[in-house]
Amino acid sequence: MSRDGSVLSHVDAAGRARMVDVSGKPETARTATASGALVCLPETLQLVREGRTPKGAVVSTAEIAGVMAAKRTPELIPLCHPLPLSKAVVSIEEDAALPGFRVHAEVKTTGPTGVEMEALTAVSVACLTLFDMLKAVDKTMRITEVRVLTKTGGRSGDFKAEA
Numbered sequence: 001m002s003r004d005g006s007v008l009s010h011v012d013a014a015g016r017a018r019m020v021d022v023s024g025k026p027e028t029a030r031t032a033t034a035s036g037a038l039v040c041l042p043e044t045l046q047l048v049r050e051g052r053t054p055k056g057a058v059v060s061t062a063e064i065a066g067v068m069a070a071k072r073t074p075e076l077i078p079l080c081h082p083l084p085l086s087k088a089v090v091s092i093e094e095d096a097a098l099p100g101f102r103v104h105a106e107v108k109t110t111g112p113t114g115v116e117m118e119a120l121t122a123v124s125v126a127c128l129t130l131f132d133m134l135k136a137v138d139k140t141m142r143i144t145e146v147r148v149l150t151k152t153g154g155r156s157g158d159f160k161a162e163a
Helices: 042-049 058-071 116-134
Strands: 028-039 085-095 100-111 142-152
Touching: 028 116, 042 085, 042 100, 042 116, 058 085, 058 100, 058 116, 085 116, 100 116, 116 142
Parallel strands: none
Antiparallel strands: 028 100, 028 142, 085 100
């Protein structure tokens, strides 16, 4: 049980971790979107704009890394169900106001459980990839604001984060 008295789904009666049995749940269309940001120096953003970063195509590489991460989420997150993803898209946009990059992921499946973890993993790994590819030119970067924006499908219904 948790502190508030609710039953924890990933813990058995003896307190051992377990994967939740979703075999009795109906397969439904599920989607999730997530976002995050990488904050960097304005000069770093300018280097990316001009294509002058030491490691090459920073944004497209990070977008691909995010999609790959979404597909491999069950290998990274203990007790996460492997799901056949029908869509995984990661987009990265420059944001001069940060300054830095806004990262967005959308993931879809039809299955017995949601894809929030896949969307969060996609955003997180895309941000980490941006960081890795830019760390030689900017030691001040930080990853912020990683969160689920929306979720649809399933017994708990739809969710939309407050702006």
